[in-house]
Amino acid sequence: MRIALAQLNATVGDLAGNARRAAEAHAKAAALSADVIVFPELFLNGYPPEDLVLKPAFQDATRAELERLATACAEGPAILMGTIWRKDGKVYNAVALLDRGRIEAITAKAELPNYGVFDEKRVFASGPMPGPLNVRGVRIGVPICEDIWTPEAVETLAETGAEIIISPNGSPFDWHKPDTRMNIAVARVTESGLPLAYLNQVGGQDELVFDGASFVLNGDRSLAVQLPAWREALVVTEWQHTPSGWRCQSGEVAKLSDGSAAAYDACVLGLRDYVDKNAFPGVVLGLSGGIDSALVAAIAVDALGPDRVHAVMLPSKFTSDDSLQDAAECAKALGIRYDKVSIEPAVAGLTWSLKDLFAGTNSDITEENLQSRVRGTILMAISNKFGAMLVTTGNKSEMSVGYATLYGDMNGGFNPIKDLYKTEVYALSRWRNEQRPDGAFGPQGIVIPERILTKAPTAELRANQTDQDSLPPYDALDDILVSLVEKEMPVAAVIARGHTLETVKKVERLLYLAEYKRRQAAPGVKISSRNFGRDRRYPITNRFREDVPSEKPEKTASAEPGTRDGARTHPNVAK
Numbered sequence: 001m002r003i004a005l006a007q008l009n010a011t012v013g014d015l016a017g018n019a020r021r022a023a024e025a026h027a028k029a030a031a032l033s034a035d036v037i038v039f040p041e042l043f044l045n046g047y048p049p050e051d052l053v054l055k056p057a058f059q060d061a062t063r064a065e066l067e068r069l070a071t072a073c074a075e076g077p078a079i080l081m082g083t084i085w086r087k088d089g090k091v092y093n094a095v096a097l098l099d100r101g102r103i104e105a106i107t108a109k110a111e112l113p114n115y116g117v118f119d120e121k122r123v124f125a126s127g128p129m130p131g132p133l134n135v136r137g138v139r140i141g142v143p144i145c146e147d148i149w150t151p152e153a154v155e156t157l158a159e160t161g162a163e164i165i166i167s168p169n170g171s172p173f174d175w176h177k178p179d180t181r182m183n184i185a186v187a188r189v190t191e192s193g194l195p196l197a198y199l200n201q202v203g204g205q206d207e208l209v210f211d212g213a214s215f216v217l218n219g220d221r222s223l224a225v226q227l228p229a230w231r232e233a234l235v236v237t238e239w240q241h242t243p244s245g246w247r248c249q250s251g252e253v254a255k256l257s258d259g260s261a262a263a264y265d266a267c268v269l270g271l272r273d274y275v276d277k278n279a280f281p282g283v284v285l286g287l288s289g290g291i292d293s294a295l296v297a298a299i300a301v302d303a304l305g306p307d308r309v310h311a312v313m314l315p316s317k318f319t320s321d322d323s324l325q326d327a328a329e330c331a332k333a334l335g336i337r338y339d340k341v342s343i344e345p346a347v348a349g350l351t352w353s354l355k356d357l358f359a360g361t362n363s364d365i366t367e368e369n370l371q372s373r374v375r376g377t378i379l380m381a382i383s384n385k386f387g388a389m390l391v392t393t394g395n396k397s398e399m400s401v402g403y404a405t406l407y408g409d410m411n412g413g414f415n416p417i418k419d420l421y422k423t424e425v426y427a428l429s430r431w432r433n434e435q436r437p438d439g440a441f442g443p444q445g446i447v448i449p450e451r452i453l454t455k456a457p458t459a460e461l462r463a464n465q466t467d468q469d470s471l472p473p474y475d476a477l478d479d480i481l482v483s484l485v486e487k488e489m490p491v492a493a494v495i496a497r498g499h500t501l502e503t504v505k506k507v508e509r510l511l512y513l514a515e516y517k518r519r520q521a522a523p524g525v526k527i528s529s530r531n532f533g534r535d536r537r538y539p540i541t542n543r544f545r546e547d548v549p550s551e552k553p554e555k556t557a558s559a560e561p562g563t564r565d566g567a568r569t570h571p572n573v574a575k
């Protein structure tokens with residue numbers, strides 16, 4: 001028995017394109033004498049198709065495409081194709097067995113994930129516990145993704161005579177996912193004694209990125225084959241029937257990246273697929289001489305190539321010579337187009353327009369934000385004129401506490417570092433200076449000049465400003481944020497990690513208040529177990545604040561319902 005695993009990159013909604021790619025892979029698998037070729041979860045539709053599933057026209061078009069594919073691939077290996085399937089007014093997340101020109105059988109996903117980034121119960125009906133499919137005389141169990149995250153489906157398949165388990169997946173990446181998946185697969189193999197082929201898709205889809213990294217475990221839990229992560233692969237696995245059941249012959253075991261390397265790969269693929277699948281010629285970004293925009297520029301070059309990345313330095317009277325030099329040096333190291341556009345005339349013009357209205361007021365955050373907004377406006381004009389998409393550069397620490405200007409530096413269509421805390425931004429930058437990832441289009445060597453890594457971060461919106469004037473040091477801030485965002489720890493437990501009550505309460509308050517900004521923020525690549533976007537969905541209008549035993553009464557937004565004070569006070573204003 002030869003089973004081809006098609007770890008491919010589908011595009012959501014591109015039914016004809018996905019079917020064409022499937023037919024091409026089928027032809028290759030036929031040339032390699034495969035008996036069956038397997039595609040990832042909902043490959044025909046692209047995963048996750050979200051509310052497209054509810055659209056009758058999408059359901060009809062999927063059915064027509066599936067039938068065309070069955071006919072076109074009548075010769076050669078059978079196909080296990082992930083597809084939506086409508087029956088009796090319900091729609092299922094299913095796998096169709098296509099063989100000899102026909103849709104031979106359908107199996108549906110029983111366990112629909114409805115947590116974190118997943119909303120499958122919203123659009124799909126749950127299938128019955130699955131039974132095996134007869135694929136050219138071999139009984140193959142096809143639990144679909146979440147079906148293997150609990151024991152029941154594989155247990156039922158084993159009890160009903162499955163000989164091999166093949167699980168098509170749409171399993172998005174996060175830092176811990178590869179280990180978690182392997183543990184789950186090992187558990188199912190241990191319980192059932194059956195070999196398990198785990199097939200995951202690869203590619204970016206809006207804020208999700210799929211790493212592939214498919215593998216095959218034999219019934220004794222040994223790893224027979226490991227496909228690479230972050231790129232497409234078509235691998236034909238060879239199976240023998242032994243006295244203890246089917247066994248996959250040992251094949252290539254690819255080495256997987258982890259830590260900063262894996263996170264960097266995720267950012268690159270997430271940005272590349274967002275840009276390419278939405279047909280942008282390239283990207284433009286503001287390059288400030290700071291670490292965030294430097295890392296985003298490096299990611300963009302690795303994703304798209306230097307010719308598709310345009311950096312613009314937008315200096316003001318507060319921009320230091322160091323920033324000008326660092327931005328220019330970074331652009332040179334990356335080999336990208338670099339322009340300088342002064343924001344001074346536009347800032348002066350807006351200041352003039354507002355002078356009567358603002359007469360008698362002090363200069364404050366308004367004037368700082370104006371500079372950021374002028375930059376955002378100029379960058380969007382460049383995007384409009386030349387067609388490149390503006391990438392925005394706010395890291396997760398900033399997005400957490402609202403340290404970014406709405407309609408200013410938050411302008412942009414996509415943010416590759418949205419789910420990286422500032423301390424992780426530093427770690428990935430250092431890593432990239434040491435290594436160039438496989439398949440990257442950027443150069444080897446130092447791409448982020450050393451001084452960018454060592455100088456104090458500053459927004460340069462007023463004289464002598466640093467981020468740490470208004471925020472705790474990033475090490476402390478990130479520890480508090482991970483505790484509050486990823487772990488939902490009580491405030492008292494965060495304080496017990498060595499932070500002051502005042503600092504933790506300030507960060508907690510900023511985190512709640514910045515929800516309105518995050519709701520208007522560009523999507524970005526999910527890297528963590530809890531990203532802002534699909535994973536963490538808090539209300540904007542929200543008066544809940546935690547009581548901390550022994551806390552002195554504090555003047556907060558929650559303490560003053562109905563007043564503008566507190567809720568609208570700027571982070572820079574000491575409380």
Ligand SMILES: Nc1ncnc2c1ncn2[C@@H]1O[C@H](COP(=O)(O)OP(=O)(O)OC[C@H]2O[C@@H]([n+]3cccc(C(=O)O)c3)[C@H](O)[C@@H]2O)[C@@H](O)[C@H]1O
Pocket residue numbers: 365368369372398402403404405406407408409458459461467470516540567568570571572
């Ligand atoms: N709940 C709510 N729902 C909807 N809108 C709400 C709102 N609360 C305030 N607003 C609106 O939002 C405005 C305040 O937001 P916004 O105008 O963005 O301004 P704001 O948050 O007050 O200030 C921007 C912050 O970002 C920092 N910054 C800016 C640029 C770059 C960097 C960097 O280093 O990366 C940092 C800057 O130092 C400052 O701390 C209010 O004037 C109001 O119009």
Ligand SMILES: Nc1ncnc2c1ncn2[C@@H]1O[C@H](COP(=O)(O)OP(=O)(O)OP(=O)(O)O)[C@@H](O)[C@H]1O
Pocket residue numbers: 285286287288289290291292293294312313314315316319375393394395398409457458459460
């Ligand atoms: N002088 C500038 N020229 C071009 N773009 C700028 C400039 N200043 C800010 N930006 C843009 O606005 C974003 C927010 O920048 P800012 O410098 O205020 O803080 P930051 O979050 O520390 O980012 P960075 O580390 O890139 O400086 C930058 O990443 C950059 O894209």
Ligand SMILES: NC(=O)CC[C@H](N)C(=O)O
Pocket residue numbers: 041113118144145146147149169170171172
């Ligand atoms: N598509 C799915 O069912 C994915 C859910 C699964 N728990 C995963 O992330 O791998």
